[in-house]
Amino acid sequence: MKLCATSKMLTVCGLALGLMATGAAVAQQSGKDAAHDRHENFEKMGDAFEKLEKETKKKKPDNTVIQREVALISQLGKESVTWFPAGSGPGNGFKTESLAEVWTQPEAFKDLQDKFLAASAKLSDLAAANTVTHADVEHTGETCSECHKKFRKESSIFSIFGG
Numbered sequence: 001m002k003l004c005a006t007s008k009m010l011t012v013c014g015l016a017l018g019l020m021a022t023g024a025a026v027a028q029q030s031g032k033d034a035a036h037d038r039h040e041n042f043e044k045m046g047d048a049f050e051k052l053e054k055e056t057k058k059k060k061p062d063n064t065v066i067q068r069e070v071a072l073i074s075q076l077g078k079e080s081v082t083w084f085p086a087g088s089g090p091g092n093g094f095k096t097e098s099l100a101e102v103w104t105q106p107e108a109f110k111d112l113q114d115k116f117l118a119a120s121a122k123l124s125d126l127a128a129a130n131t132v133t134h135a136d137v138e139h140t141g142e143t144c145s146e147c148h149k150k151f152r153k154e155s156s157i158f159s160i161f162g163g
Contacts, residue, residue, distance in 0.1 A: 030085075030087065030088075031085070031086075031087030031088040031089075031092050031094070032088075032092070032093075032094045034083065034084075034085050034087070034088035035088045035089075035092075035094060035095070035096040035098070037083065038080075038083040038084065038088065038096075038098070039096075039097065041076055041079070041080070041083060042080075044072065044076060045072070045073055045076045045077070045080075045144075048069040048070075048072045048073045048076075049069075049073065049137070049140075049141050049144070051065065051069045052066060052069045052070065052073075052132075052137045053134070053137060053138075053141075055069070056132060056133060056134040056136075056137050057134055061132075063127075063130045063132075066127055066130075066132050067127045067128070067130075070120075070123050070124055070126075070127040070132065071124070071127070073120055073123070073140070074120045074121065074123070074124045077116055077117055077120045078117065080113065081110075081113055081117075084098065084102050084103070084109075086103065089102060089103050097152050097153045098151060098152060098153075099150075099151050099152060099153060101150065101151055102151045108150070109147070109150075109151055112143075112146055112147040112150070112151070113147065115143050115146065116140075116143045116144050116146075116147065118143075119139060119140040119143040119144075120140055120143075122136075122140075123136055123137070123140045
């Protein structure tokens with residue numbers, strides 16, 4: 001009878017350890033997925049900035065294009081505050097361009113995010129009024145690049161705004 005109880009206890013402990021290991025793998029995968037999704041979304045944002053750059057350099061910019069790209073930048077900017085969950089940074093066994101400082105200096109990171117969100121909100125207002133200029137796009141892009149300079153690997157920096 002004692003052997004049976006011990007056997008059941010070992011089975012329960014084994015199952016618990018297995019679930020814990022599976023949970024750790026899921027958490028790891030979630031971090032990897034978050035890092036991947038973050039990269040893809042920043043690519044979309046970069047593409048939108050490039051389209052805005054080109055459009056606002058034209059003699060007769062298309063306000064429909066400007067409004068569409070500004071809306072995408074604004075939407076992605078708002079979502080970006082959720083793109084850096086714990087476990088999605090460097091040192092977690094997968095590739096990411098984000099530096100550890102994103103997680104070790106969260107206040108500084110949030111300050112730069114807030115600065116970008118304010119600039120993109122202003123750009124949205126200008127787009128709604130059909131008054132976006134090339135300088136407005138550059139200003140918003142520069143606020144985006146400020147974050148790259150402090151929180152992104154230097155070797156991977158590619159930006160039309162120098163950051």
